[in-house]
Structures are given as C-alpha cells and as structure tokens.
Amino acid sequence: MSEIESAPAVPGGRFTTTRMKRVEVRNVIIIGSGPAGLTAALYTGRANLKPLVFEGDGFEETTPGGQLMITSEVENYPGIYKYSISTDENNIPLAKIEEFLTGPEMISILRTQAQHFGAECHYKRVEEVDFSCRPLRVKVDGENHFAEAVIIATGASAKWLNLPSEEEYKNFGVSACATCDGALFKGKDVMVVGGGDTAMEEATYLTRHCKSVTIVHRREEFRSSRIMVDRARENDKIKWLLNSRIVEILGEKQGFRKFVTAVKINNLKTGQDEVVPTDGVFVAIGHKPNTEIFRGKLDMDELGYIRTRGRSTVCNNSNGEMTAGVFACGDCQDHVYRQAITAAGSGCMAAIDAERFITANPILYGIESEDSQSYVKLMERVSIAGGREKSGQP
Ligand code: NDP
Numbered sequence: 001m002s003e004i005e006s007a008p009a010v011p012g013g014r015f016t017t018t019r020m021k022r023v024e025v026r027n028v029i030i031i032g033s034g035p036a037g038l039t040a041a042l043y044t045g046r047a048n049l050k051p052l053v054f055e056g057d058g059f060e061e062t063t064p065g066g067q068l069m070i071t072s073e074v075e076n077y078p079g080i081y082k083y084s085i086s087t088d089e090n091n092i093p094l095a096k097i098e099e100f101l102t103g104p105e106m107i108s109i110l111r112t113q114a115q116h117f118g119a120e121c122h123y124k125r126v127e128e129v130d131f132s133c134r135p136l137r138v139k140v141d142g143e144n145h146f147a148e149a150v151i152i153a154t155g156a157s158a159k160w161l162n163l164p165s166e167e168e169y170k171n172f173g174v175s176a177c178a179t180c181d182g183a184l185f186k187g188k189d190v191m192v193v194g195g196g197d198t199a200m201e202e203a204t205y206l207t208r209h210c211k212s213v214t215i216v217h218r219r220e221e222f223r224s225s226r227i228m229v230d231r232a233r234e235n236d237k238i239k240w241l242l243n244s245r246i247v248e249i250l251g252e253k254q255g256f257r258k259f260v261t262a263v264k265i266n267n268l269k270t271g272q273d274e275v276v277p278t279d280g281v282f283v284a285i286g287h288k289p290n291t292e293i294f295r296g297k298l299d300m301d302e303l304g305y306i307r308t309r310g311r312s313t314v315c316n317n318s319n320g321e322m323t324a325g326v327f328a329c330g331d332c333q334d335h336v337y338r339q340a341i342t343a344a345g346s347g348c349m350a351a352i353d354a355e356r357f358i359t360a361n362p363i364l365y366g367i368e369s370e371d372s373q374s375y376v377k378l379m380e381r382v383s384i385a386g387g388r389e390k391s392g393q394p
Helices: 034-045 065-071 103-116 164-169 178-185 197-206 226-233 340-360 374-387
Strands: 025-031 051-052 083-089 092-098 120-121 126-130 136-140 143-152 157-158 191-193 212-216 239-243 244-254 257-267 274-275 280-283 288-289 314-316 322-328
Touching: 025 034, 025 136, 025 340, 034 051, 034 065, 034 103, 034 143, 034 340, 065 157, 083 239, 143 340, 164 244, 164 257, 164 280, 178 197, 178 280, 191 197, 197 212, 197 226, 197 280, 212 244, 212 314, 257 280, 322 340
Parallel strands: 025 051, 025 143, 051 120, 143 322, 191 212, 191 280, 212 239
Antiparallel strands: 083 092, 126 136, 136 143, 157 288, 244 257, 257 274, 314 322
16 A cells, blocks of 8 residues: 555644645635635634635736625615614614614624634735646735635626726616615615616616616617616616716715716717716626636536535536535525625535535645646546545535
8 A cells, every 4th residue: 555545634624744735624615705605614614624715916907805895885784774773662672773884894793703603814816726526726926825625705796887987986876786875865866877687777776766867878779688678767766868878977065975967978879979967876787706717617507606416505517517515605506695694694504515525535635846837647546545536516
C-alpha cells in the first residue's frame, strides 16, 4: 500500500508527507455575502462548521453584501426594523415601528450575527474553482483553499443603462428594484425602462404606490409575455413611451440630498430629444447572475442561472451529474422571486444540505502536491481509497 493510501484519518483534515504540501481542508467555504451567503454562514456557523466566507472585493460584480448595498430602506424583510415594545391592558406585547433599516445596515447585522457563531469573513474575490474532485478547490489571490463543501451565493447584478447621470442619482430616485423602493414613491410619477417581463411586473407593481408609471422601451415589440403586456395595457395608471431611450437623467441637489426631476428622452424614430418630467426611474432591463467563474463547471440555464436539483440546493456539473458537495442559493439560482427574504431562506437550505452532506461523506485527509496535475491524480486515488466519492447527497 502506498504512503497516501495508508495515511491515517486526521480530524480537521491535515496530512503531511515528505512529497506533499500540508494543506488545510475547511468544512465549508461560502462564496458571496448577500442575505443568502450570510444566512448560510450563520447556519453553518451554528452547526460548528466554522465557515470561511469569501465576500467579494467590489470588483467584477462581487460587491460584499450584494444588491442590498444599493437599497435604501428595507421594509419587506419580516421582523427586521427598529422598534419599541409596550404592552396593552392585558399585558400582551405591542410592537411599534420606529424606523426601517437600510440595506447596508441589514447586511452589517447579518454579518455580525454570522461572525458571532464562528464565520470567518474576508473581503476577497474567488478567481477560480475546481469541483472535479474532493476536497473542492477555491482559488483566492492565487492561493488554493480546500473544503468538503462549497456554498455558492454569488447573487445577480441588475443591468444598468450605463449613463453617468444614472450613476449620480442611484438611490436618489434611480432604482433597479420596485419591490424594494416602490413605496418610497407614493403619489409620484415614475418611469420604468425595459420591455421584458421584469419591466411589466415592476410597472404593474408600482401602480399600487405611484400616481403614474411610464414604461420607456426602445422598440414597439415587447420581449415580455403577451399576458403581462396586456395586464399592463389594461392598467389606467400606465403610460407608454415606445421607440424611446433615456439619454440623461436630470435632477436637483439640495445639500446632501438629490432628487430626480426629469429625463431626457431620445425618440429613436425621429431622432428628436425631449425633456419629460418624472420623480423616479426604475431600470428593469434584466439581471445578470454572477456565475461566470462556474461556467462549464456547473449546470446552468441559458441565462446563466445555476440549476439545482429539485427542491434542494444541490448542483449538477455541466454533464448533468451530481456535483458532490456543491450547493447554490440566492439569486444566482433564482430569477423568479429575487427577494432578500427568499435568498436568506435558500441560504438556510444550502447550509442544511451542506451540513448533511459533510456528515454523510467525511473526507479522510486533505493533500496537495506541488503541481496541480498530480493533485488531481492523487485526489482520484484518495477517493478510490476512501470509496466515498459522489454518494449520499441530500
Ligand atoms: P429580458 O432580457 O427578458 O428583457 C430585458 C428588456 O430590457 C428587453 O425588453 C430589452 O429590450 C430591454 N433592454 C435591455 N438592455 C437595454 C438597454 N441597454 N437599454 C434599454 N433597454 C434595454 O429581462 P427580464 O428581467 O425582463 O426577464 C428575465 C427573465 O426573467 C425572463 O426569462 C423573464 O421571462 C423572467 N421573468 C419572469 C417573470 C414572471 O414570470 N413573473 C417576472 C420577471 C422576469 P429589447 O427587447 O429591445 O432587447
């Protein structure tokens, strides 16, 4: 029997030989730190798995905290707001809302809670992954990190118009999330940019709050499904500016505050520019899942959203086979609900799936040779010796 095959199991997954480099195998690495990633960190932390979280570094769509970092007040995350409690005449507690938290405040609270239970968080971006054998490999700053399980929570990024004025008024009248920010525009006139299902859905939702909603779309035909366009057409509060694109967002500044007051619209048929007053602009031209580093390694739909198995968070590889130990949660695998609370819920599911996987499939030891090619070969030998590869997934 070779030196490797005869190596003893070592708690914590450490193993050293003269030929091999000593490496640490973590229980779980979490990629991403929106509500999905931080909830997965909280749950795996409480399961005593000491999760290592790579939050992103702000480059290449890896914003630590994710989309909540560009959200103002979060009014729809159940139970999270500043409150005071009094009691009624029967001594029953009565909560009073004092103030809602902003997205960045919520992320800070979630991160602190995860860290309290042992999560180790780093503002670093994952450059590369190798899920072809166990332990799973995640490369950060040129350094390899190994884990028994990886939870992917890289989220999605809203697509923007990429106008300098859009950047200037983001969060001050320009938003990419009607559900998050619509209630801030009560009784106001707003615009929604786009002609897909998201634009129709956001516009229809916004009519609950706003005086009027104008859909600005660059064509006459819609990418959106017929039923959703018809629903929008039947809504008296919705107006249409077709064959049009916004070329500039105009506003006013008062001290630290800024307001959108109008947009400059270019008519693509006549070429004419026109200034149209509005109080807000919702950009709804699609989202892009942040899954580029997993392309070719995991099963994804045509839009790049990771496909998971059934109601679990378990991933398949690009051949449709189960990828042992890899789980996905949050917006990187969900283009339907896309809410902080649904992302957090799926982060909890991923943590439970990962914990069960680790319990059912312990790795005996972690090893890495000096060159990556022999690393793969050695891992194959280890998995044959361990006889546990790709089994017992939840
Ligand atoms: P889509 O890609 O379907 O639509 C994007 C829209 O934005 C298109 O009309 C496109 O115009 C327009 N657009 C893109 N880039 C620009 C730009 N730079 N300037 C101006 N307009 C632009 O994205 P959605 O987010 O709407 O939908 C994504 C997926 O999610 C779809 O599969 C959709 O069906 C699904 N979805 C389903 C929902 C539901 O069933 N309830 C709700 C929301 C989404 P053009 O058409 O000219 O290319």
